Amino acid sequence: QLKSDGKEMGGAWPGQAFSLQIEEVLFHEKSKYQDVLVFKSKTYGNVLILDGIIQCTERDEFAYQEMLAHLPLFAHPNPKKVLIIGGGDGGILREVLKHASVESVTMCEIDEMVIDVSKKYLPGMAEQFGNPKFNLFIGDGFEFLKNHKNEFDVVITDSSDPVGPAESLFGQSYYQLLSESMKNGGILSSQAESVWLHLELISHMIEFTKKIFPTVQYASSIMSTYPSGTMGYLIASKDNRDVTKPARTLTSEEIKSMNLKFYNSELHSAAFILPTFVNQALQGS
Numbered sequence: 018q019l020k021s022d023g024k025e026m027g028g029a030w031p032g033q034a035f036s037l038q039i040e041e042v043l044f045h046e047k048s049k050y051q052d053v054l055v056f057k058s059k060t061y062g063n064v065l066i067l068d069g070i071i072q073c074t075e076r077d078e079f080a081y082q083e084m085l086a087h088l089p090l091f092a093h094p095n096p097k098k099v100l101i102i103g104g105g106d107g108g109i110l111r112e113v114l115k116h117a118s119v120e121s122v123t124m125c126e127i128d129e130m131v132i133d134v135s136k137k138y139l140p141g142m143a144e145q146f147g148n149p150k151f152n153l154f155i156g157d158g159f160e161f162l163k164n165h166k167n168e169f170d171v172v173i174t175d176s177s178d179p180v181g182p183a184e185s186l187f188g189q190s191y192y193q194l195l196s197e198s199m200k201n202g203g204i205l206s207s208q209a210e211s212v213w214l215h216l217e218l219i220s221h222m223i224e225f226t227k228k229i230f231p232t233v234q235y236a237s238s239i240m241s242t243y244p245s246g247t248m249g250y251l252i253a254s255k256d257n258r259d260v261t262k263p264a265r266t267l268t269s270e271e272i273k274s275m276n277l278k279f280y281n282s283e284l285h286s287a288a289f290i291l292p293t294f295v296n297q298a299l300q301g302s
């Protein structure tokens with residue numbers, strides 16, 4: 018919510034808030050689905066806000082994009098066909114195309130305005146929209162999956178929060194569709210909120226995902242401008258596979274050549290080691 022003095026902007030969660038100081042508002046309009054705001058912040062570069070909630074900042078977006086993309090992509094031995102549900106800011110697309118094995122990346126993004134503002138104000142994230150391997154579909158991911166079966170090696174759900182356009186992406190029927198859209202050996206990752214704020218939702222998501230996938234794991238990592246500075250990643254595989262260990266590990270030279278600023282092979286496994294209170298809460302699921 019924009020503070021009354023118009024100088025701060027961020028997301029408010031029950032009893033708490035995090036905000037960034039605004040230097041200049043660059044864009045503010047309502048799309049068909051949500052309020053879209055982009056501003057130049059004092060200390061985090063350009064910032065994309067949807068319905069008052071921080072989606073990404075130029076300064077720290079890599080922490081989220083790299084984990085959400087590379088946990089499934091490195092858990093998979095040879096990902097060729099990738100689907101991104103959401104991700105209209107382009108950050109996940111940028112990360113997916115760092116994998117030489119990838120032959121095609123399809124994106125199903127519901128709000129074209131997000132893509133347009135990202136191209137204009139977040140060029141470092143939108144840099145791969147012109148890549149020949151890229152196919153764009155504007156529409157609802159839930160509907161898209163009904164018409165795409167047994168097609169993808171990796172499906173990444175890069176959504177906003179389960180309030181508003183992304184609500185249908187947090188339910189069991191969506192995960193059933195995800196399973197049907199993937200080939201044998203397929204691996205998915207989803208934005209899976211914060212253990213500080215959404216432990217019940219996370220437990221429920223793990224519980225129903227386990228009814229569909231033989232392998233379900235939850236990773237958690239740091240992400241400074243998301244609520245409580247923490248972001249979780251739900252990883253599931255259609256095979257019995259240890260997704261907590263990368264199928265392909267990286268040398269420091271490869272990390273440099275892929276321009277990875279957050280993900281590495283040790284952090285891949287470490288992200289699945291969870292605090293005691295989280296293990297206890299997720300035990301039942």
Ligand SMILES: NCCCN[C@H]1CC[C@H](N)CC1
Pocket residue numbers: 070071072073104105106108175176177178208210243244
């Ligand atoms: N590409 C960034 C997508 C947004 N990811 C979400 C933004 C809102 C947060 N509360 C949770 C992650």
